[in-house]
Amino acid sequence: MPRDRPAPDLPEPLAPLIDAHTHLDACGATDAASVAAIVDRAEKVGVGRVVTVADDLAAARFAVDAANWDPRVYAATAIHPTRANVLDDATKAEIELLAGDPRTVAVGETGLDYYWPGKLEGCATVEEQVEGFRWHIDLAKRLRKPLMIHNREADHDLLAVLIDEGAPETVIFHCFSSDANMALACVEAGYVLSFSGTVSFRNARDLHEAAKLVPDDQLIVETDAPYLTPHPFRGAPNEPYCLPYTVRSLAHTRGQDPVELAEASTATARRVYRI
Structure with missing residues (x-):
């Protein structure tokens, strides 16, 4: 978790918003009270609901617990691609059970990450990730x-696997960070693109161009907290309450009114997650 700078101040409220992808456990939540405290801060600025996402089995258990502790919280459960080498039969059985919980609204985050193999000890190989x-x-x-979906440096192979397997009815590209060509391919396929604090980074020019191409009904917003804190707070801890900073930056990039974007992204998130 970033700790180089103090946490950002609460932004001006912007409502309604849904944080479509966050990690409450990595934000420091451990029980019902700490979950409520984080969501209370978010609710003060218009972020009334959050989806807390798993990247390993312990996080998946926590996500489902958190979603059952607080009605404002929903879960997504899966094993992160870099940890795909732990997917034995017992792990698969428990992930399937957790993913079937009524408070779990998505299977994720899964996908492909070609950045870490060879750099991170114990990281799943490309073959293990694809499997x-x-x-x-x-x-x-x-x-x-x-x-x-988690996608890092794997655009072509991700789309190829989705075509080969046959994509589910709804596919969400979490923290979309690719270029305009990938955005157009995803939009054409009917996928949903979720934008995080990276879209506010000044040097993310390709992402800015991609963000302009996504229809409102295929766009949602997220924090990926405690990571990817939006500009001008990079290096500070991120939390769901920071989402309005990202939405205002994204709205500026798209030439859109922030309230209009907040309403549209929330409508799309409600439809996608059925909440």
Whole structure:
């Protein structure tokens, strides 16, 4: 978790908003009271609901617990692609059970990450990631829940696997960070693109161009907290309450009224997650 700078002040409220992807456990939540405290701060600025996302089995258990502790919280459960090498039969069985919980609104985050293999000790190989991704795609289709994708430097292969397997009805590209060509390919395929604090970074010119191409009904917003704190707070801790900073920056990039974007992204998130 970033700790180089103090936490940002609460932004001016912007409502209604749904944080479509956050990690409450990594933000420091451990129990019902600490979950409520984080969501209370978010609610003060218009972020009334959050989806807390798992990247390993412990986080998946926590996400479902958190979603059952607080009605403003929903869960997404899966094993992160860099950890796909832990997907034995027992882990798959528990992830499937957690993903089937009524408070779980998506299977994620799963996908492909080509940045870390060879750099991170114990990271799943590309082959293991592809196998795990295929399993999660099948799980999402069987449960009829959205598939939430993590994509890092794997644009072509991600789209190829989705085509090969047959994509679920709803596919969400979490923290979309690719270029305009990838955005157009995803929009054409009917996928939903979720934008995080990276869209506010001044040097993210390709992402800015991509963000202009996404229709309102295929766009949602997220914090990915405690990571990717929006400009001008990079290096500070992120939390769901910071989402209005990102939305205002995204609205400026798209030439859109922030309230209009907040309403549209929330409508899309409600439809996508069925909440």
